[in-house]
Amino acid sequence: MYDLCELGFDNYFQELVKDTPYTIGRVAKSSNGIYLTYSVNGKFYCEVSGRFFHRTEDAHDFPCVGDWVLFDYTTADSKGMIHQVLKRKSVLSRHAAGKKQQEQLMAANIDIVFLVSALNNDFNLRRMERFLTQIYESGASPVFILTKKDLCEDVDEKISAVEEIAMGVPILSVDALHNEGMDQLFPFLKKGQTISLLGSSGVGKSTLINRLLGEEVQKTQSIREDDAKGRHTTTQRELFILPSGGIIIDTPGMRELQLWSSEDAASQTFQDIEELEKQCKFRDCRHSSEPGCAVKKAIETGELSEERYKSFLKLQREAKFLDLKKKYGSQRASRIQADEILKGKW
Structure with missing residues:
Protein backbone atom coordinates (compact mmCIF):
# COMPACT_ATOMS: atom_id res chain seq x y z
CA MET A 1 0.00 0.00 0.00
CA LEU A 86 -1.50 11.97 -17.09
CA LYS A 87 -0.10 15.19 -18.53
CA ARG A 88 3.47 15.63 -17.31
CA LYS A 89 4.58 18.74 -15.45
CA SER A 90 8.23 18.10 -16.35
CA VAL A 91 10.17 15.54 -18.39
CA LEU A 92 13.88 14.79 -18.62
CA SER A 93 14.85 13.47 -22.04
CA ARG A 94 17.69 13.25 -24.51
CA HIS A 95 18.29 12.43 -28.16
CA ALA A 96 18.12 8.64 -28.56
CA ALA A 97 21.24 6.86 -29.77
CA GLY A 98 21.46 6.57 -33.56
CA LYS A 99 20.82 8.89 -36.47
CA LYS A 100 17.03 8.94 -36.27
CA GLN A 101 15.28 12.03 -34.90
CA GLN A 102 13.90 10.31 -31.80
CA GLU A 103 13.46 11.41 -28.20
CA GLN A 104 14.41 9.08 -25.35
CA LEU A 105 12.51 9.75 -22.13
CA MET A 106 14.58 9.42 -18.97
CA ALA A 107 12.17 10.40 -16.18
CA ALA A 108 8.96 12.38 -15.75
CA ASN A 109 7.39 14.71 -13.18
CA ILE A 110 10.65 15.68 -11.53
CA ASP A 111 10.92 18.66 -9.18
CA ILE A 112 14.71 18.81 -8.77
CA VAL A 113 17.58 17.24 -10.70
CA PHE A 114 20.77 16.46 -8.80
CA LEU A 115 23.45 17.02 -11.44
CA VAL A 116 26.19 14.74 -10.14
CA SER A 117 29.83 15.28 -11.09
CA ALA A 118 32.99 13.84 -9.54
CA LEU A 119 35.82 16.01 -8.23
CA ASN A 120 38.50 13.82 -9.79
CA ASN A 121 40.32 13.71 -13.12
CA ASP A 122 36.98 13.36 -14.92
CA PHE A 123 35.84 16.85 -13.79
CA ASN A 124 34.56 18.51 -16.98
CA LEU A 125 32.86 21.93 -17.07
CA ARG A 126 31.84 21.64 -20.71
CA ARG A 127 29.99 18.39 -20.04
CA MET A 128 28.28 20.04 -17.06
CA GLU A 129 27.03 22.80 -19.35
CA ARG A 130 25.42 20.21 -21.61
CA PHE A 131 23.69 18.49 -18.69
CA LEU A 132 22.57 21.84 -17.30
CA THR A 133 21.02 22.80 -20.64
CA GLN A 134 19.01 19.57 -20.63
CA ILE A 135 17.77 20.17 -17.07
CA TYR A 136 16.53 23.67 -17.92
CA GLU A 137 14.66 22.19 -20.89
CA SER A 138 13.02 19.56 -18.65
CA GLY A 139 11.21 22.10 -16.46
CA ALA A 140 12.92 20.91 -13.27
CA SER A 141 15.34 22.86 -11.04
CA PRO A 142 19.06 21.94 -11.03
CA VAL A 143 21.31 21.33 -8.01
CA PHE A 144 24.99 20.47 -8.49
CA ILE A 145 26.29 17.58 -6.33
CA LEU A 146 30.09 17.36 -6.53
CA THR A 147 31.18 13.93 -5.30
CA LYS A 148 34.46 12.22 -4.34
CA LYS A 149 35.77 15.31 -2.55
CA ASP A 150 38.18 13.00 -0.70
CA LEU A 151 40.02 12.53 -4.03
CA CYS A 152 40.36 16.26 -4.70
CA GLU A 153 42.98 18.68 -3.39
CA ASP A 154 41.41 21.86 -4.79
CA VAL A 155 37.72 21.53 -3.90
CA ASP A 156 37.15 25.27 -3.41
CA GLU A 157 38.75 26.08 -6.77
CA LYS A 158 36.53 23.60 -8.58
CA ILE A 159 33.42 24.88 -6.79
CA SER A 160 34.29 28.41 -7.94
CA ALA A 161 34.65 27.13 -11.52
CA VAL A 162 31.17 25.55 -11.37
CA GLU A 163 29.73 28.77 -9.90
CA GLU A 164 30.93 30.61 -13.01
CA ILE A 165 28.94 28.35 -15.37
CA ALA A 166 25.85 27.94 -13.17
CA MET A 167 24.81 31.30 -11.77
CA GLY A 168 22.40 30.93 -8.86
CA VAL A 169 22.40 27.12 -8.89
CA PRO A 170 23.04 25.45 -5.48
CA ILE A 171 26.42 23.64 -5.42
CA LEU A 172 27.12 20.99 -2.78
CA SER A 173 30.32 18.97 -2.35
CA VAL A 174 30.13 15.58 -0.65
CA ASP A 175 32.02 12.39 0.05
CA ALA A 176 29.21 9.86 -0.06
CA LEU A 177 31.53 6.91 0.49
CA HIS A 178 32.49 8.23 3.94
CA ASN A 179 29.14 9.97 4.54
CA GLU A 180 30.68 13.45 4.63
CA GLY A 181 28.52 16.43 3.70
CA MET A 182 25.43 14.32 3.03
CA ASP A 183 23.36 16.39 5.48
CA GLN A 184 23.44 19.23 2.90
CA LEU A 185 21.08 17.20 0.70
CA PHE A 186 18.36 16.72 3.32
CA PRO A 187 16.55 20.08 2.76
CA PHE A 188 15.81 18.97 -0.82
CA LEU A 189 14.39 15.57 0.20
CA LYS A 190 10.95 16.67 1.30
CA LYS A 191 7.84 14.51 1.45
CA GLY A 192 6.28 14.17 -1.98
CA GLN A 193 9.15 15.91 -3.77
CA THR A 194 10.76 14.04 -6.66
CA ILE A 195 14.51 14.15 -7.24
CA SER A 196 16.29 12.68 -10.25
CA LEU A 197 20.00 11.98 -10.52
CA LEU A 198 21.82 12.85 -13.74
CA GLY A 199 25.49 12.46 -14.52
CA SER A 200 28.21 10.51 -16.28
CA SER A 201 29.19 6.94 -15.52
CA GLY A 202 31.17 6.40 -12.32
CA VAL A 203 30.51 9.76 -10.66
CA GLY A 204 28.95 8.13 -7.59
CA LYS A 205 25.19 8.26 -8.21
CA SER A 206 24.62 4.72 -6.93
CA THR A 207 26.65 5.41 -3.79
CA LEU A 208 24.57 8.55 -3.19
CA ILE A 209 21.33 6.61 -3.48
CA ASN A 210 22.54 3.86 -1.15
CA ARG A 211 23.46 6.48 1.47
CA LEU A 212 20.15 8.29 1.16
CA LEU A 213 18.16 5.07 1.41
CA GLY A 214 20.29 3.68 4.22
CA GLU A 215 20.75 0.35 2.45
CA GLU A 216 22.60 -1.16 -0.49
CA VAL A 217 19.98 -1.16 -3.24
CA GLN A 218 22.23 -0.12 -6.13
CA LYS A 219 25.43 -1.86 -7.20
CA THR A 220 28.55 0.28 -7.09
CA GLN A 221 31.91 0.00 -8.81
CA SER A 222 35.14 1.89 -8.32
CA ILE A 223 36.52 4.13 -11.03
CA ARG A 224 39.43 3.04 -13.18
CA GLU A 225 42.54 4.43 -11.55
CA ASP A 226 44.42 5.02 -14.81
CA ASP A 227 42.01 7.55 -16.31
CA ALA A 228 39.35 8.20 -13.60
CA LYS A 229 36.65 7.02 -16.01
CA GLY A 230 33.62 5.31 -14.53
CA ARG A 231 31.84 2.12 -15.39
CA HIS A 232 28.10 1.75 -15.94
CA THR A 233 26.50 0.29 -12.80
CA THR A 234 22.90 1.48 -13.07
CA THR A 235 21.41 -0.12 -16.21
CA GLN A 236 17.82 1.10 -15.98
CA ARG A 237 15.73 3.89 -14.50
CA GLU A 238 14.09 3.22 -11.16
CA LEU A 239 12.07 5.15 -8.59
CA PHE A 240 12.85 4.81 -4.88
CA ILE A 241 10.95 6.14 -1.85
CA LEU A 242 13.30 7.71 0.70
CA PRO A 243 12.93 7.43 4.49
CA SER A 244 12.39 11.22 4.50
CA GLY A 245 9.28 10.79 2.37
CA GLY A 246 10.89 12.15 -0.78
CA ILE A 247 11.23 10.24 -4.04
CA ILE A 248 14.44 9.71 -5.98
CA ILE A 249 14.88 8.42 -9.53
CA ASP A 250 18.20 7.01 -10.64
CA THR A 251 19.20 7.03 -14.31
CA PRO A 252 21.98 5.13 -16.13
CA GLY A 253 25.24 7.05 -16.41
CA MET A 254 26.17 8.65 -19.72
CA ARG A 255 29.53 9.42 -21.27
CA GLU A 256 28.03 11.73 -23.87
CA LEU A 257 24.71 13.57 -23.97
CA GLN A 258 23.06 14.40 -27.27
CA LEU A 259 20.70 17.30 -26.65
CA TRP A 260 16.95 17.17 -27.10
CA SER A 261 16.29 20.81 -26.38
CA SER A 262 15.71 24.27 -27.77
CA GLU A 263 17.82 27.39 -28.25
CA ASP A 264 15.99 28.92 -25.28
CA ALA A 265 17.32 26.19 -22.96
CA ALA A 266 20.86 26.72 -24.25
CA SER A 267 20.51 30.46 -23.64
CA GLN A 268 19.39 29.88 -20.06
CA THR A 269 22.59 27.94 -19.38
CA PHE A 270 24.67 30.85 -20.70
CA GLN A 271 22.90 33.81 -19.14
CA ASP A 272 26.23 35.61 -18.61
CA ILE A 273 26.95 35.59 -22.35
CA GLU A 274 23.39 36.65 -23.12
CA GLU A 275 23.88 39.68 -20.87
CA LEU A 276 27.18 40.54 -22.54
CA GLU A 277 25.55 40.39 -25.98
CA LYS A 278 23.04 43.02 -24.88
CA GLN A 279 25.98 45.38 -24.21
CA CYS A 280 27.42 45.11 -27.73
CA LYS A 281 27.36 48.32 -29.78
CA PHE A 282 25.50 46.66 -32.66
CA ARG A 283 22.41 44.51 -32.16
CA ASP A 284 23.50 42.10 -34.92
CA CYS A 285 27.08 41.83 -33.61
CA ARG A 286 28.79 38.57 -34.69
CA HIS A 287 31.45 38.95 -31.95
CA SER A 288 34.34 38.73 -34.39
CA SER A 289 35.78 42.04 -35.67
CA GLU A 290 32.95 44.49 -34.95
CA PRO A 291 33.84 47.58 -32.89
CA GLY A 292 32.26 47.90 -29.46
CA CYS A 293 31.82 44.13 -29.00
CA ALA A 294 31.26 43.39 -25.29
CA VAL A 295 31.76 39.63 -25.73
CA LYS A 296 35.13 40.03 -27.45
CA LYS A 297 36.23 42.51 -24.79
CA ALA A 298 35.19 40.13 -21.98
CA ILE A 299 37.30 37.37 -23.52
CA GLU A 300 40.30 39.68 -23.87
CA THR A 301 40.07 40.83 -20.24
CA GLY A 302 39.54 37.32 -18.91
CA GLU A 303 36.01 38.02 -17.67
CA LEU A 304 34.77 35.31 -20.04
CA SER A 305 36.85 32.25 -20.92
CA GLU A 306 37.26 31.44 -24.58
CA GLU A 307 36.44 27.77 -23.83
CA ARG A 308 33.06 28.71 -22.34
CA TYR A 309 32.24 30.94 -25.31
CA LYS A 310 33.14 28.13 -27.74
CA SER A 311 30.93 25.78 -25.73
CA PHE A 312 28.09 28.32 -25.95
CA LEU A 313 28.42 28.54 -29.74
CA LYS A 314 28.57 24.75 -30.11
CA LEU A 315 25.48 24.10 -27.97
CA GLN A 316 23.60 26.96 -29.60
CA ARG A 317 24.31 25.56 -33.09
CA GLU A 318 23.34 22.07 -31.96
CA ALA A 319 20.07 23.27 -30.43
CA LYS A 320 19.31 25.40 -33.51
CA PHE A 321 19.81 22.44 -35.85
CA LEU A 322 17.66 20.25 -33.59
CA ASP A 323 14.87 22.83 -33.71
CA LEU A 324 15.12 22.87 -37.52
CA LYS A 325 14.93 19.06 -37.70
CA LYS A 326 11.84 19.02 -35.49
CA LYS A 327 10.19 21.62 -37.70
CA TYR A 328 11.27 20.58 -41.20
CA GLY A 329 12.82 17.10 -41.00
CA SER A 330 16.48 16.08 -41.35
CA GLN A 331 16.97 16.67 -45.09
CA ARG A 332 15.52 20.17 -45.24
CA ALA A 333 17.23 21.11 -41.95
CA SER A 334 20.58 20.06 -43.45
CA ARG A 335 19.94 22.20 -46.55
CA ILE A 336 19.04 25.23 -44.42
CA GLN A 337 22.15 24.68 -42.32
CA ALA A 338 24.40 24.42 -45.39
CA ASP A 339 22.87 27.57 -46.90
CA GLU A 340 23.39 29.56 -43.69
CA ILE A 341 26.99 28.33 -43.40
CA LEU A 342 27.71 29.66 -46.91
CA LYS A 343 26.18 33.02 -45.91
CA GLY A 344 28.24 33.14 -42.72
CA LYS A 345 25.14 32.97 -40.50
CA TRP A 346 25.87 29.63 -38.81
Whole structure:
Protein backbone atom coordinates (compact mmCIF):
# COMPACT_ATOMS: atom_id res chain seq x y z
CA MET A 1 0.00 0.00 0.00
CA TYR A 2 1.36 3.44 -0.93
CA ASP A 3 0.37 6.96 0.06
CA LEU A 4 -0.23 9.00 -3.11
CA CYS A 5 0.96 12.21 -1.44
CA GLU A 6 4.24 10.56 -0.49
CA LEU A 7 4.57 9.42 -4.09
CA GLY A 8 4.29 13.06 -5.23
CA PHE A 9 0.61 13.30 -6.14
CA ASP A 10 -0.26 16.99 -5.75
CA ASN A 11 -2.90 19.52 -6.81
CA TYR A 12 -1.55 19.61 -10.36
CA PHE A 13 -2.46 15.95 -10.91
CA GLN A 14 -5.58 16.09 -8.73
CA GLU A 15 -7.09 18.57 -11.21
CA LEU A 16 -6.52 16.06 -14.02
CA VAL A 17 -8.42 13.18 -12.38
CA LYS A 18 -11.42 14.65 -10.60
CA ASP A 19 -13.72 11.88 -11.84
CA THR A 20 -12.18 8.61 -13.02
CA PRO A 21 -13.23 4.99 -12.68
CA TYR A 22 -9.59 3.92 -12.81
CA THR A 23 -6.92 3.51 -10.14
CA ILE A 24 -4.22 6.20 -9.93
CA GLY A 25 -0.64 4.96 -9.89
CA ARG A 26 2.94 6.06 -10.44
CA VAL A 27 5.40 4.18 -12.65
CA ALA A 28 8.41 3.09 -10.59
CA LYS A 29 10.19 0.91 -13.14
CA SER A 30 9.91 0.07 -16.83
CA SER A 31 11.25 -2.95 -18.71
CA ASN A 32 10.22 -4.41 -22.07
CA GLY A 33 6.74 -2.93 -22.01
CA ILE A 34 6.05 -3.91 -18.39
CA TYR A 35 5.56 -1.02 -15.95
CA LEU A 36 5.92 -1.58 -12.20
CA THR A 37 3.26 0.76 -10.82
CA TYR A 38 2.70 1.89 -7.22
CA SER A 39 -0.79 2.76 -5.95
CA VAL A 40 -2.89 2.90 -2.78
CA ASN A 41 -3.81 -0.72 -3.45
CA GLY A 42 -0.22 -1.93 -3.68
CA LYS A 43 2.14 -2.51 -6.59
CA PHE A 44 1.15 -3.95 -9.95
CA TYR A 45 2.93 -5.05 -13.10
CA CYS A 46 1.11 -3.24 -15.87
CA GLU A 47 0.98 -3.17 -19.66
CA VAL A 48 -0.66 -0.53 -21.81
CA SER A 49 -4.11 -1.47 -23.10
CA GLY A 50 -4.59 -2.45 -26.74
CA ARG A 51 -6.57 0.75 -27.33
CA PHE A 52 -3.77 2.84 -25.80
CA PHE A 53 -1.13 1.05 -27.90
CA HIS A 54 -2.92 1.45 -31.23
CA ARG A 55 -3.90 5.09 -30.65
CA THR A 56 -0.40 6.17 -29.60
CA GLU A 57 1.89 7.09 -32.49
CA ASP A 58 4.80 8.76 -30.70
CA ALA A 59 7.12 6.93 -28.29
CA HIS A 60 7.08 10.12 -26.19
CA ASP A 61 3.48 9.35 -25.21
CA PHE A 62 4.15 5.92 -23.73
CA PRO A 63 4.69 5.67 -19.95
CA CYS A 64 8.12 6.23 -18.44
CA VAL A 65 9.48 6.14 -14.89
CA GLY A 66 7.90 8.91 -12.82
CA ASP A 67 4.70 9.08 -14.86
CA TRP A 68 1.28 9.14 -13.22
CA VAL A 69 -1.09 6.72 -14.94
CA LEU A 70 -4.70 5.56 -14.77
CA PHE A 71 -5.08 1.77 -14.78
CA ASP A 72 -7.25 -1.13 -13.71
CA TYR A 73 -6.00 -4.39 -12.24
CA THR A 74 -6.71 -7.89 -11.04
CA THR A 75 -5.85 -8.64 -7.42
CA ALA A 76 -5.15 -12.32 -8.01
CA ASP A 77 -1.99 -11.90 -10.10
CA SER A 78 -1.11 -8.25 -9.35
CA LYS A 79 -1.30 -7.39 -13.04
CA GLY A 80 -2.81 -4.23 -14.48
CA MET A 81 -3.70 -2.44 -17.70
CA ILE A 82 -2.73 1.21 -18.25
CA HIS A 83 -5.36 3.29 -20.05
CA GLN A 84 -3.94 6.82 -19.76
CA VAL A 85 -0.77 8.73 -18.92
CA LEU A 86 -1.50 11.97 -17.09
CA LYS A 87 -0.10 15.19 -18.53
CA ARG A 88 3.47 15.63 -17.31
CA LYS A 89 4.58 18.74 -15.45
CA SER A 90 8.23 18.10 -16.35
CA VAL A 91 10.17 15.54 -18.39
CA LEU A 92 13.88 14.79 -18.62
CA SER A 93 14.85 13.47 -22.04
CA ARG A 94 17.69 13.25 -24.51
CA HIS A 95 18.29 12.43 -28.16
CA ALA A 96 18.12 8.64 -28.56
CA ALA A 97 21.24 6.86 -29.77
CA GLY A 98 21.46 6.57 -33.56
CA LYS A 99 20.82 8.89 -36.47
CA LYS A 100 17.03 8.94 -36.27
CA GLN A 101 15.28 12.03 -34.90
CA GLN A 102 13.90 10.31 -31.80
CA GLU A 103 13.46 11.41 -28.20
CA GLN A 104 14.41 9.08 -25.35
CA LEU A 105 12.51 9.75 -22.13
CA MET A 106 14.58 9.42 -18.97
CA ALA A 107 12.17 10.40 -16.18
CA ALA A 108 8.96 12.38 -15.75
CA ASN A 109 7.39 14.71 -13.18
CA ILE A 110 10.65 15.68 -11.53
CA ASP A 111 10.92 18.66 -9.18
CA ILE A 112 14.71 18.81 -8.77
CA VAL A 113 17.58 17.24 -10.70
CA PHE A 114 20.77 16.46 -8.80
CA LEU A 115 23.45 17.02 -11.44
CA VAL A 116 26.19 14.74 -10.14
CA SER A 117 29.83 15.28 -11.09
CA ALA A 118 32.99 13.84 -9.54
CA LEU A 119 35.82 16.01 -8.23
CA ASN A 120 38.50 13.82 -9.79
CA ASN A 121 40.32 13.71 -13.12
CA ASP A 122 36.98 13.36 -14.92
CA PHE A 123 35.84 16.85 -13.79
CA ASN A 124 34.56 18.51 -16.98
CA LEU A 125 32.86 21.93 -17.07
CA ARG A 126 31.84 21.64 -20.71
CA ARG A 127 29.99 18.39 -20.04
CA MET A 128 28.28 20.04 -17.06
CA GLU A 129 27.03 22.80 -19.35
CA ARG A 130 25.42 20.21 -21.61
CA PHE A 131 23.69 18.49 -18.69
CA LEU A 132 22.57 21.84 -17.30
CA THR A 133 21.02 22.80 -20.64
CA GLN A 134 19.01 19.57 -20.63
CA ILE A 135 17.77 20.17 -17.07
CA TYR A 136 16.53 23.67 -17.92
CA GLU A 137 14.66 22.19 -20.89
CA SER A 138 13.02 19.56 -18.65
CA GLY A 139 11.21 22.10 -16.46
CA ALA A 140 12.92 20.91 -13.27
CA SER A 141 15.34 22.86 -11.04
CA PRO A 142 19.06 21.94 -11.03
CA VAL A 143 21.31 21.33 -8.01
CA PHE A 144 24.99 20.47 -8.49
CA ILE A 145 26.29 17.58 -6.33
CA LEU A 146 30.09 17.36 -6.53
CA THR A 147 31.18 13.93 -5.30
CA LYS A 148 34.46 12.22 -4.34
CA LYS A 149 35.77 15.31 -2.55
CA ASP A 150 38.18 13.00 -0.70
CA LEU A 151 40.02 12.53 -4.03
CA CYS A 152 40.36 16.26 -4.70
CA GLU A 153 42.98 18.68 -3.39
CA ASP A 154 41.41 21.86 -4.79
CA VAL A 155 37.72 21.53 -3.90
CA ASP A 156 37.15 25.27 -3.41
CA GLU A 157 38.75 26.08 -6.77
CA LYS A 158 36.53 23.60 -8.58
CA ILE A 159 33.42 24.88 -6.79
CA SER A 160 34.29 28.41 -7.94
CA ALA A 161 34.65 27.13 -11.52
CA VAL A 162 31.17 25.55 -11.37
CA GLU A 163 29.73 28.77 -9.90
CA GLU A 164 30.93 30.61 -13.01
CA ILE A 165 28.94 28.35 -15.37
CA ALA A 166 25.85 27.94 -13.17
CA MET A 167 24.81 31.30 -11.77
CA GLY A 168 22.40 30.93 -8.86
CA VAL A 169 22.40 27.12 -8.89
CA PRO A 170 23.04 25.45 -5.48
CA ILE A 171 26.42 23.64 -5.42
CA LEU A 172 27.12 20.99 -2.78
CA SER A 173 30.32 18.97 -2.35
CA VAL A 174 30.13 15.58 -0.65
CA ASP A 175 32.02 12.39 0.05
CA ALA A 176 29.21 9.86 -0.06
CA LEU A 177 31.53 6.91 0.49
CA HIS A 178 32.49 8.23 3.94
CA ASN A 179 29.14 9.97 4.54
CA GLU A 180 30.68 13.45 4.63
CA GLY A 181 28.52 16.43 3.70
CA MET A 182 25.43 14.32 3.03
CA ASP A 183 23.36 16.39 5.48
CA GLN A 184 23.44 19.23 2.90
CA LEU A 185 21.08 17.20 0.70
CA PHE A 186 18.36 16.72 3.32
CA PRO A 187 16.55 20.08 2.76
CA PHE A 188 15.81 18.97 -0.82
CA LEU A 189 14.39 15.57 0.20
CA LYS A 190 10.95 16.67 1.30
CA LYS A 191 7.84 14.51 1.45
CA GLY A 192 6.28 14.17 -1.98
CA GLN A 193 9.15 15.91 -3.77
CA THR A 194 10.76 14.04 -6.66
CA ILE A 195 14.51 14.15 -7.24
CA SER A 196 16.29 12.68 -10.25
CA LEU A 197 20.00 11.98 -10.52
CA LEU A 198 21.82 12.85 -13.74
CA GLY A 199 25.49 12.46 -14.52
CA SER A 200 28.21 10.51 -16.28
CA SER A 201 29.19 6.94 -15.52
CA GLY A 202 31.17 6.40 -12.32
CA VAL A 203 30.51 9.76 -10.66
CA GLY A 204 28.95 8.13 -7.59
CA LYS A 205 25.19 8.26 -8.21
CA SER A 206 24.62 4.72 -6.93
CA THR A 207 26.65 5.41 -3.79
CA LEU A 208 24.57 8.55 -3.19
CA ILE A 209 21.33 6.61 -3.48
CA ASN A 210 22.54 3.86 -1.15
CA ARG A 211 23.46 6.48 1.47
CA LEU A 212 20.15 8.29 1.16
CA LEU A 213 18.16 5.07 1.41
CA GLY A 214 20.29 3.68 4.22
CA GLU A 215 20.75 0.35 2.45
CA GLU A 216 22.60 -1.16 -0.49
CA VAL A 217 19.98 -1.16 -3.24
CA GLN A 218 22.23 -0.12 -6.13
CA LYS A 219 25.43 -1.86 -7.20
CA THR A 220 28.55 0.28 -7.09
CA GLN A 221 31.91 0.00 -8.81
CA SER A 222 35.14 1.89 -8.32
CA ILE A 223 36.52 4.13 -11.03
CA ARG A 224 39.43 3.04 -13.18
CA GLU A 225 42.54 4.43 -11.55
CA ASP A 226 44.42 5.02 -14.81
CA ASP A 227 42.01 7.55 -16.31
CA ALA A 228 39.35 8.20 -13.60
CA LYS A 229 36.65 7.02 -16.01
CA GLY A 230 33.62 5.31 -14.53
CA ARG A 231 31.84 2.12 -15.39
CA HIS A 232 28.10 1.75 -15.94
CA THR A 233 26.50 0.29 -12.80
CA THR A 234 22.90 1.48 -13.07
CA THR A 235 21.41 -0.12 -16.21
CA GLN A 236 17.82 1.10 -15.98
CA ARG A 237 15.73 3.89 -14.50
CA GLU A 238 14.09 3.22 -11.16
CA LEU A 239 12.07 5.15 -8.59
CA PHE A 240 12.85 4.81 -4.88
CA ILE A 241 10.95 6.14 -1.85
CA LEU A 242 13.30 7.71 0.70
CA PRO A 243 12.93 7.43 4.49
CA SER A 244 12.39 11.22 4.50
CA GLY A 245 9.28 10.79 2.37
CA GLY A 246 10.89 12.15 -0.78
CA ILE A 247 11.23 10.24 -4.04
CA ILE A 248 14.44 9.71 -5.98
CA ILE A 249 14.88 8.42 -9.53
CA ASP A 250 18.20 7.01 -10.64
CA THR A 251 19.20 7.03 -14.31
CA PRO A 252 21.98 5.13 -16.13
CA GLY A 253 25.24 7.05 -16.41
CA MET A 254 26.17 8.65 -19.72
CA ARG A 255 29.53 9.42 -21.27
CA GLU A 256 28.03 11.73 -23.87
CA LEU A 257 24.71 13.57 -23.97
CA GLN A 258 23.06 14.40 -27.27
CA LEU A 259 20.70 17.30 -26.65
CA TRP A 260 16.95 17.17 -27.10
CA SER A 261 16.29 20.81 -26.38
CA SER A 262 15.71 24.27 -27.77
CA GLU A 263 17.82 27.39 -28.25
CA ASP A 264 15.99 28.92 -25.28
CA ALA A 265 17.32 26.19 -22.96
CA ALA A 266 20.86 26.72 -24.25
CA SER A 267 20.51 30.46 -23.64
CA GLN A 268 19.39 29.88 -20.06
CA THR A 269 22.59 27.94 -19.38
CA PHE A 270 24.67 30.85 -20.70
CA GLN A 271 22.90 33.81 -19.14
CA ASP A 272 26.23 35.61 -18.61
CA ILE A 273 26.95 35.59 -22.35
CA GLU A 274 23.39 36.65 -23.12
CA GLU A 275 23.88 39.68 -20.87
CA LEU A 276 27.18 40.54 -22.54
CA GLU A 277 25.55 40.39 -25.98
CA LYS A 278 23.04 43.02 -24.88
CA GLN A 279 25.98 45.38 -24.21
CA CYS A 280 27.42 45.11 -27.73
CA LYS A 281 27.36 48.32 -29.78
CA PHE A 282 25.50 46.66 -32.66
CA ARG A 283 22.41 44.51 -32.16
CA ASP A 284 23.50 42.10 -34.92
CA CYS A 285 27.08 41.83 -33.61
CA ARG A 286 28.79 38.57 -34.69
CA HIS A 287 31.45 38.95 -31.95
CA SER A 288 34.34 38.73 -34.39
CA SER A 289 35.78 42.04 -35.67
CA GLU A 290 32.95 44.49 -34.95
CA PRO A 291 33.84 47.58 -32.89
CA GLY A 292 32.26 47.90 -29.46
CA CYS A 293 31.82 44.13 -29.00
CA ALA A 294 31.26 43.39 -25.29
CA VAL A 295 31.76 39.63 -25.73
CA LYS A 296 35.13 40.03 -27.45
CA LYS A 297 36.23 42.51 -24.79
CA ALA A 298 35.19 40.13 -21.98
CA ILE A 299 37.30 37.37 -23.52
CA GLU A 300 40.30 39.68 -23.87
CA THR A 301 40.07 40.83 -20.24
CA GLY A 302 39.54 37.32 -18.91
CA GLU A 303 36.01 38.02 -17.67
CA LEU A 304 34.77 35.31 -20.04
CA SER A 305 36.85 32.25 -20.92
CA GLU A 306 37.26 31.44 -24.58
CA GLU A 307 36.44 27.77 -23.83
CA ARG A 308 33.06 28.71 -22.34
CA TYR A 309 32.24 30.94 -25.31
CA LYS A 310 33.14 28.13 -27.74
CA SER A 311 30.93 25.78 -25.73
CA PHE A 312 28.09 28.32 -25.95
CA LEU A 313 28.42 28.54 -29.74
CA LYS A 314 28.57 24.75 -30.11
CA LEU A 315 25.48 24.10 -27.97
CA GLN A 316 23.60 26.96 -29.60
CA ARG A 317 24.31 25.56 -33.09
CA GLU A 318 23.34 22.07 -31.96
CA ALA A 319 20.07 23.27 -30.43
CA LYS A 320 19.31 25.40 -33.51
CA PHE A 321 19.81 22.44 -35.85
CA LEU A 322 17.66 20.25 -33.59
CA ASP A 323 14.87 22.83 -33.71
CA LEU A 324 15.12 22.87 -37.52
CA LYS A 325 14.93 19.06 -37.70
CA LYS A 326 11.84 19.02 -35.49
CA LYS A 327 10.19 21.62 -37.70
CA TYR A 328 11.27 20.58 -41.20
CA GLY A 329 12.82 17.10 -41.00
CA SER A 330 16.48 16.08 -41.35
CA GLN A 331 16.97 16.67 -45.09
CA ARG A 332 15.52 20.17 -45.24
CA ALA A 333 17.23 21.11 -41.95
CA SER A 334 20.58 20.06 -43.45
CA ARG A 335 19.94 22.20 -46.55
CA ILE A 336 19.04 25.23 -44.42
CA GLN A 337 22.15 24.68 -42.32
CA ALA A 338 24.40 24.42 -45.39
CA ASP A 339 22.87 27.57 -46.90
CA GLU A 340 23.39 29.56 -43.69
CA ILE A 341 26.99 28.33 -43.40
CA LEU A 342 27.71 29.66 -46.91
CA LYS A 343 26.18 33.02 -45.91
CA GLY A 344 28.24 33.14 -42.72
CA LYS A 345 25.14 32.97 -40.50
CA TRP A 346 25.87 29.63 -38.81
